[in-house]
Amino acid sequence: MKNNVLVCRNVSKRIKGKYLVKDVSFEVEKGVICGLLGSNGAGKTTLIRMLTGLIRPTKGEILIENQSVVNQRELALEHVGAIVESPIFFPYMTGRDNLRNLARLHHMDSKSAVNEKVQEVLRIAGLEERADEKVRTYSLGMKQRLGIAQSLLGDPDLLILDEPANGLDPMGMRELRGLILTLKKKYGKTILISSHLLDEIQKVSDQIVMIREGELVWKGMLDHDQDLETLFIEMMEK
């Protein structure tokens, strides 16, 4: 039997009579990086907001580790770490203190447990050296990695990242890519990452889900000889 961490079954979102997402189904197995692709306005963020319990689907079911995001929201979301839109920090606090604040929300009561966990996620995200500097001095790439560090505090099985590479320079993208691949290979995380940056998605993803005007147009495992740009354009023009 397949070990699916995420199951999205016939999910739709309709607002004011218009479908923003329509009848989308896909599964992501454990340890897989799945790229969610679509042009601007395709419905990626709407879908991600449903997957992370921020809004409810009009129809359909979302299971994370076999628990329903719709009916057992809190239990299902225990398995998830997410960055939806931009991660939020207190810019006048250090990276470490931002993480400490949040860690306390993850049932970590003892100071040493908090400090240990924060140190661990800082190390994973490659932020140890700058951990005690204020976040307002961080580059965009560092902020994105701090956002990922935040999302790792609860030891999630599934990471959901909405457009994490947006606005990053080539070095920032390379560091982010390295982190995402490490999270998969070394820590066994399952990752759903949305983007319209085809090249970045091609470099990290094992699986692709493509949507257009809210509807699924292609899904499958990515064959590394396959040119994602050609496939994407073909699907968008269909």
Ligand SMILES: Nc1ncnc2c1ncn2[C@@H]1O[C@H](COP(=O)(O)OP(=O)(O)OP(=O)(O)O)[C@@H](O)[C@H]1O
């Ligand atoms: N609350 C809302 N009410 C009505 N329409 C909405 C709402 N939220 C989003 N939309 C519309 O739904 C469509 C999908 O938006 P969404 O933000 O999910 O797309 P996206 O694929 O994430 O796009 P982008 O890459 O530009 O962020 C867009 O046409 C958007 O204008």
